[in-house]
Amino acid sequence: MTHRTPTETDLAAAHEAVLTWFDAHARDLPWRAPGTSAWAVLVSEIMSQQTPVARVAPRWRDWMARWPAPSDLAAAPTAEVLRAWDSLGYPRRALRLKDSAAVIASEHGDQVPCDEQTLRALPGIGAYTAAAVAAFACGQRTTVLDVNIRRVLARAFDGHAHPKGALTKSETAWAAQFVPAGPDAPGARHVAWNAGVMELGALVCTSRSPRCEVCPLAKQCRWLAAGRPAGDDPARRPKTQAWHGTDRQLRGAIMAVLKAAEAPVARELLTASATEFDPESDPWFDPGFAAGTVEAAILRVRELGDGQRIGRLVDALIADGLAAESGGRLHLPH
DNA sequence: AAGCCGGGGAT
DNA sequence: ATCCCAGGCTT
Numbered sequence: 001m002t003h004r005t006p007t008e009t010d011l012a013a014a015h016e017a018v019l020t021w022f023d024a025h026a027r028d029l030p031w032r033a034p035g036t037s038a039w040a041v042l043v044s045e046i047m048s049q050q051t052p053v054a055r056v057a058p059r060w061r062d063w064m065a066r067w068p069a070p071s072d073l074a075a076a077p078t079a080e081v082l083r084a085w086d087s088l089g090y091p092r093r094a095l096r097l098k099d100s101a102a103v104i105a106s107e108h109g110d111q112v113p114c115d116e117q118t119l120r121a122l123p124g125i126g127a128y129t130a131a132a133v134a135a136f137a138c139g140q141r142t143t144v145l146d147v148n149i150r151r152v153l154a155r156a157f158d159g160h161a162h163p164k165g166a167l168t169k170s171e172t173a174w175a176a177q178f179v180p181a182g183p184d185a186p187g188a189r190h191v192a193w194n195a196g197v198m199e200l201g202a203l204v205c206t207s208r209s210p211r212c213e214v215c216p217l218a219k220q221c222r223w224l225a226a227g228r229p230a231g232d233d234p235a236r237r238p239k240t241q242a243w244h245g246t247d248r249q250l251r252g253a254i255m256a257v258l259k260a261a262e263a264p265v266a267r268e269l270l271t272a273s274a275t276e277f278d279p280e281s282d283p284w285f286d287p288g289f290a291a292g293t294v295e296a297a298i299l300r301v302r303e304l305g306d307g308q309r310i311g312r313l314v315d316a317l318i319a320d321g322l323a324a325e326s327g328g329r330l331h332l333p334h
Numbered sequence: 335a336a337g338c339c340g341g342g343g344a345t
Numbered sequence: 346a347t348c349c350c351a352g353g354c355t356t
Contacts, residue, residue, distance in 0.1 A: 048351040055342075056351090089340030093353085126353045136351095146351045166335070198351060207349065208345075240348060241338080252340060 003174040004158055010220055014156070015180050015193060021216035022196030025203065030057055038112035038137035039104070040064050045129045045136075046097050051088055053202070059086055070112070071105040073098055082255075091255065096124030114138035127167070135194050139186040143176040144194040148201025152217070153178065155205060159222035161231035162207070 006014070026032070031044035043063060047056040063084055067073040073081070078098065085094035100122040104112060112133065113119055119130035131142040150163040153175055163171070178197075180189040204215050212224050223229070243249055 045351065050339090050350055050352055051341085052343075052350050087341060089342080089350095090352090092339065096353085124353065128352060132351065144351085147349090148351070195351095202351075240346095241340095243340085248338085248340065255340090 003171070004222070005174075006157055006178070010157075011178065013220060014178070014217060015189070017216035017219075018196045018200060019189065019192050022192060022199055026195070026199055027053075027203070029053060030061060037068075038114070038133070039068075039070055041137035042100075042112050042125075042129075042133050043097065045132050046093055046124060047088055049093060049129070050090065056088065059084070059088055067101075069105075069110055070101040071110050073101040074105045093124055099123045100125065112137060114140060116140070116142060127172075132194075135191050139184045139188055139191055141179060141182065141184060141188065141190040142194070143172055143179055144198065145172060145175055146198060146201075147207075148198045148205075149175070149194070151207060152197050152201045152205045155210075155223035156217045156221045159226050159229075161223060161229060 029044075030036075031041055040060075044056065044060050047060055047063075066084065067076055076098070078095070081094050081098050082091055085091055088094075103122055104110060108118075114134055114137070116130045116134045119125050119133055120127070125133070128144065128146050131144045132146070134140040134142045135144055145167055147163075150167065150171070154160045154163040157178070178193070180193050182189050185191075200216070204211050205217075210228075212218050212221070212228070215221065215224075218224055241248070
């Protein structure tokens with residue numbers, strides 16, 4: 001996959017357009033406030049992985065008020081960490097964030113490292129988050145590539161409706177040339193470019209219904225000039241994963257019950273006899289799956305062909321946290 | 335490269 | 346009912 005190389009003139013125009021637009025239209029996200037710590041920025045990035053930022057903000061505020069430093073989170077009970085994560089989704093992110101906090105506290109003097117490679121070595125921090133933290137928390141010139149930036153660059157400069165497949169080294173190298181040069185500093189142009197293009201993808205150059213009529217890159221956008229051709233056949237794009245009736249829904253239901261229950265209640269639920277459960281009714285397939293039927297869910301785990309995998313995953317999430325509160329009586333079958 | 339990991343709001 | 350979201354990890 002080869003990419004088109006922009007001219008210096010196009011680059012300069014794009015920089016001017018995006019930076020001006022961002023200055024006027026940036027959302028008032030709480031972690032953009034002056035004085036936000038690097039740790040607070042890192043937390044916001046982890047919470048925002050595959051999660052709309054609008055839903056992150058309130059959880060982030062509570063989280064940072066409760067655990068303002070990495071060492072605070074590292075010392076927190078896992079059950080409380082999972083509860084504070086609330087329903088942000090992918091709760092393993094919360095566990096990895098706690099693990100990262102412990103490493104930062106013990107090996108980095110409770111200070112978030114600014115080196116991209118050091119960041120990448122932390123659990124739960126990949127290419128995107130390492131670049132984002134280095135840029136937004138440390139003012140470094142990195143190539144931030146999330147779904148938004150990849151889409152904006154693909155459209156404006158390559159003329160494609162969507163980026164192709166998984167991120168490759170060559171695409172990263174191509175994207176790097178768009179990032180303005182300059183000395184590292186919190187308000188540097190390259191930081192604003194990364195944040196601005198991301199914002200543009202989130203607010204204007206959206207996946208489904210882009211608002212090209214208000215886009216600052218409209219004049220030079222190859223995709224718009226070509227008449228906004230549709231992307232590759234949808235079959236090439238990964239299908240949305242199923243939810244109803246899947247392992248994921250089941251795990252989520254168990255987590256929800258455990259998070260909501262007081263310790264004695266959880267103990268009662270988890271040790272209750274399941275004799276009243278009727279396998280024919282498959283209650284967990286019901287979107288209305290409610291607290292109080294967790295024993296039925298656990299019985300279902302026993303029946304599933306790959307209950308081994310499910311048990312391992314649920315164990316990993318709750319064994320040392322929520323289950324400990326319930327007297328350690330949660331023994332999912334293996 | 336592909337599959338898996340949540341959950342809720344928008345379309 | 347499907348798509349989408351400031352991705353990362355394992356196989």
